[in-house]
Amino acid sequence: MANMSLVKNKMPHQDADVRIKNFDEVALGYTEEQAVDEANRCLGCKHKPCVGGCPVAIDIPGFIEKIKERDFEGAYEIISRSSSLPAVCGRVCPQETQCESKCVRGLKGEPVAIGRLERFVADWHMKNSKDTPAAPQKNGHRAAVIGAGPAGLACAGDLAKMGYDVTVFEALHLAGGVLVYGIPQFRLPKEIVQREIENLKALGVKIETNAVIGKALAVDELFEMGFEAVFIGTGAGLPRFMNIPGENLKGVYSANEFLTRVNLMKAYREDSDTPILRARNVAVVGGGNVAMDAARSAKRLGAENVYIVYRRGEAEMPARLEEIEHAKEEGIIFKTLTNPVEIIGDEHKFVKALKCVEMELGEPDESGRRSPVVKSGSEFLLQTECVIMSIGTSPNPLIRNTTNGLETNKHGCFVADENGRTSREGVFAGGDAVTGAATVILAMGAGRQAAKAMDEYIRSKSR
């Protein structure tokens, strides 16, 4: 019987006043009953509009049908045909602008909670299925993947399933890319990422950590070592700063540095040797998901007042609505239409205030968003001892600067076609390294697309 409720089953959460004191996951996930009840809201439309909204075209009505039948493992099998990281994407995908935005139920009331159902299925599988995937028969060919983030892991997984001998080279000491250094524990538990990586290893994927391609090894050397195709999934990890006075004062972080200290290096734990500034007042500059992650992490580190300073209005914020709501519940203070102009230091060169101006929205710019202009005479000081710059990242230049014949665009992104082919034969690229900072699901999709193209390429060469 279809469930005609106009609203989604609510996601169980840790209460805001409790969760701001820990780094445990905020959203607790559906129970089996809640999942089946929510699945029954799906009308199983024949034209499947939701599938068109999914960057990797998961058979959404198909897996939801299995949930209705309580065949949760069956649902997992359907999702894993299209997605390599369902437990991750169920948590961090912006479903409200993808699959759920196309849901027919959303025309009147809320769409089906597709993201929450995906997460439920993936978590159910992790909890109840003990078997690790068996390594497939090897086909005798070798492929290299640079970067163990979402794009690289997805690419490696698919290649391994096709029988390739795959080695992933990762610059950091831990695989996972932005999933381990960027997205906080309370939004994406690291155990989940670890589990996905263990699965890849079970498929026979080798992961070489502490290997910086472009420094220790050049792309050309990978071919000399016998790799027949190379995938570059190095992401967009270079932080941008505002170039305002005071940015090099002590207490100014890039969001990358702040989050890396917290997530990868576990600076929030007593037993970690990595230091982090625990300030009473923290200002995070920017309005994206990363800014929300930084602000909420700062709160959990014990800050009393955490500000989001954003030059446009709340409606223009690129962060997901859910992240903004969670941040507000946790007491993050939103200073929208506010732009920093200078960071002020004390006599010891520690940050003591952020000088800001108020903005008002003018005419829409080329991105379609109304561009902010300074309100004259609106300058004011925000007392803060820590400023976290979260205004975007660019691709890392290490490989670009050390590899001949790899075309890049003016933003430093690799130029690649829809199958990930770059200007160099045998070199493929995908994810943020090609698109600039985007989403986990797009990177994963690009990695899988490239795996297909790499397979075709290697087969055409060995024919």
Next chain:
Amino acid sequence: MYEILRKKELNPTVVLMEVYAPMTARKAQPGQFIILRVDEQGERIPLTIADFDREKGTVTIIFQIVGATTEKLSKLSEGDRLCDFVGPLGVASHTDGLKKVAVIGGGVGCAIAYPIAKKLHAQGAEVHSVVGFRNKELVILEDEFKKASTKLFVMTDDGSYGEKGLVTNKLKELIESGEKYDEVIAIGPLVMMKFVSLLTKEYNIKTVVSMNPIMIDGTGMCGGCRLTVGGKTKFACVDGPDFDGHEVDFDEAIERSNMYKDFEHKRHEETCRLFQKVN
């Protein structure tokens, strides 16, 4: 991986370790650095490469015991393994075309100055090395420098060995006596590099310094290692660690280097207490 093949105490607070790290050894060049972690809870610390042996696949690091991490590192023995060791990172020192160079080393910085002196000497340049220490007990790498230098001057703050005085005193004396250097390379404490740079600026001698700021990833990702060089922000990990000494904002770098002083001090004491209990 990352087995410590050789360990030697160069003085009571400075330790040399030769580590098995073939991937790093293959490409290592003087001036580049590595990042290591001692254990799973460990922080990532950058150390400049002191030497390397491509055939043996080893990289030598020399470090001073200054905090919790270097304390823990110093307690490891030959045969122990480091948790992580990544490199070579950063841009190698430029030595091409240099005919006559003054290499200035201060304290543990001599460990980094030495491979550069060695490389310059090997390519036939005239190398005047001036190395400074607080006292006789702390002198390191004297024999090595002797072999790699045309002239070597050892300075101590208290005059207990070599000549009494600062490296800048000796450098000034050499310049005043008519020595014409293509370049001065200064590696040591920030204060020393600052004053060497101020001195050479007066004489308009190009000066290169090696910066070693706080960093995490070493690949340009965190921006924690940023410095102001010639009025512009640079990342020491990918743009350096070598920079034009006349352009570096040393006062800012000195301030930034003590950002976590309190935490480091507390952590170091805790670590020392822990080792006392064990022993």
